[in-house]
Amino acid sequence: MTLRTDAGLAEIRLRPIRPADKDALATGLSRLSSRSVYQRFLSPKPRLSSAELRYLTEVDFLDHYALVAVPARRPDVLVGVGRWVRDAEAPGDAEIAIVIGDPLQGRGVGTRLGVALAAAARERGVQRFTASMLPDNRAAHRLFAKISSELQLTRQRGVDELVADLVAA
Template identity: 45%
Template sequence: MFVPLHDGSRVLVRPIAAEDAPLLRRFHQRLSPETVRDRFLSAKPRLSSSDVRYLTDVDQHGHVALVAVDPERPERLLAVARWVRDPAHPEAAEAAFVVADHLQGLGLGSALAIALADRAVEEGVTSLSGSMLAGNVASEGLFRRMGGEVEVLRDGVTNEVLTSLPAHTGRLALLAHNRRMRPGRRTPVAPVVPVRLVA
């Protein structure tokens, strides 16, 4: 699906494929050390062959991964988002996001968060969680965009975020439509729900 961004450009959001392995390597190499640390919670200058295989060769049911690409340059990844189902609790999954530095703040992460939530509901997942460094309010915000009640467990240098998911899908199409009707809108289309903090 084509999704407009706040600067007037648009991206194509699609499932990742095993053939994206070299694209993912190049994408990772272009990320700043800060963005890599926010995604992996530590320094990770390069992805190993096993990393790349795990991150690209997914079944799109228990492990769902989406990418955003420039329609004019489809060989260049702009963002990656994924969730992995918990085998012990198949209705729950862990989510992660990473957006190219130059596109952060333009609504791409929000679009991917909503796309992930839509796919999760389609696959019977009712809640998504994520681990992030303390102070990473942007990532916390992505979980709020998913549309459910958000709970944040703050524990030293990392936070655990859990969000319930709405029962309906189709919200990515609605977001794309709203952005086309209101270009340049910088406030989220999906309502931001209150966050409940857990000591």
């Protein structure tokens, strides 16, 4: 995901994702470092299919909720994306994932997205976030510690499975 070098953190806005974001999402993914792609998808993911782009941008904001981070002056350019998807069999649970473009990582945008996603989730009856992350992904672990003070972590096949309680938070 690209960021103009003159776009400071204060100029980053969050807004709901929309169907017209398909090209920007595909472009953003193509510009992510392979490390960030692997941390987000836990596998290499070179490009998204049309069906995946539809799934990721045409969301109902009830069971699938997604926000994007954009420069205020370029709301068509995505510098970050975060979403949660409700578990159909356990409606109080939702899986969350966030990715921030490499140039902007470590500047608080992921935390802003995470906090906003958690607020929207609580309003829609989600009680727990689940997330999968690499054990050495310190930024992701710290981000979730800011969303909830009640975290459970289990390690399965080299991946940390985290459950964040949104009610106790």
